[in-house]
Amino acid sequence: MGMKADLHDGDRLLTRRAIGSGPPWVRRLAPAVQEAAEHTKIWWATAGVMAAAGGWRGRAAAAAGVGGMATAQVLSNAVAKKLCRRRRPPEEWVPAEELRERPGSSSFPSGHTAAALAFAGAVAPVWPAAGAACGVSAVIVAAERVHSGAHYPSDVAAGGVIRLAAAALVRGMYVGAARRERLDGLAELLT
Numbered sequence: 001m002g003m004k005a006d007l008h009d010g011d012r013l014l015t016r017r018a019i020g021s022g023p024p025w026v027r028r029l030a031p032a033v034q035e036a037a038e039h040t041k042i043w044w045a046t047a048g049v050m051a052a053a054g055g056w057r058g059r060a061a062a063a064a065g066v067g068g069m070a071t072a073q074v075l076s077n078a079v080a081k082k083l084c085r086r087r088r089p090p091e092e093w094v095p096a097e098e099l100r101e102r103p104g105s106s107s108f109p110s111g112h113t114a115a116a117l118a119f120a121g122a123v124a125p126v127w128p129a130a131g132a133a134c135g136v137s138a139v140i141v142a143a144e145r146v147h148s149g150a151h152y153p154s155d156v157a158a159g160g161v162i163r164l165a166a167a168a169l170v171r172g173m174y175v176g177a178a179r180r181e182r183l184d185g186l187a188e189l190l191t
Contacts, residue, residue, distance in 0.1 A: 011154045015089050019149045033144040037112050042137065043069050043119045050123075050130060061127035064170060065134070068122025072114040072166035076159060081106040086155070094149035103150065110151045113159030116141040118166040125171065 036042040047062035054061060086108035105111075116138035124131025142159065145151040 007154070011152045012089075014153045015146060015149075015151075016093055018146045018153070019089065019093050021147070029140075030144050030147055033140055034148060037116065037141045037144070040069060040073070040115050040119075042141075043115065043134075046119070046134060046137075050127070054127065054130070057127050058130075061123045061130055064122040064126050065119040068118035068163075068166050068170045069115045071169050072118035072159075072162050073111060075162045075165060076109050076111040076114040077105070080109050080158070080162065081111070084108045086152075089149045089152060091149070107151055108155045109158030109162055110142070110145050110155040111159065112145055113138075113142040113151075113156045114162040114166070117160055117163035118170075121163055121167040122170045 043065065047066050050058040050065070051062040052058070085106050088103070088107040117135075120131055120134035120138040123134050142156045145156055145159075146153055
């Protein structure tokens with residue numbers, strides 16, 4: 001058996017163990033996490049709170065977070081899911097009482113994970129405390145995607161990789177804008 005087959009088998013085994021397992025409080029929390037993460041509601045709400053209550057730092061963090069999230073969604077949902085068609089974990093793996101409506105899109109990669117981690121990753125350099133809080137929420141979203149049977153662990157890991165690409169792109173835009181502002185300020189001083 002080759003390395004690819006071993007990884008595939010390990011991915012399936014981890015998924016079967018994770019779906020519907022864990023203490024009762026995890027099973028009670030998972031639907032609420034799923035609902036909050038759907039259509040990135042939790043991240044839009046977080047951005048709104050940061051922008052309204054966080055002053056200049058909150059507004060900058062909110063803008064960076066939304067930029068990271070949007071970039072990750074484009075990379076995961078509009079690019080990677082179109083290139084990599086993968087079926088979701090079989091419905092029979094999910095306990096009947098926990099089976100919810102499942103997306104028809106490709107399982108690979110997890111767009112929810114990519115958006116959540118990218119939001120947190122983009123917020124962290126601007127406002128570290130808020131980024132840490134968002135990071136905890138993002139990890140919970142990523143774990144819920146496997147626990148609910150919507151994704152394999154490798155789908156979630158791929159969402160994490162996409163988050164890195166999104167963060168690099170957003171950081172490049174943010175640093176580029178800050179550099180342009182400094183150069184414009186320097187030019188004004190010299191004229």
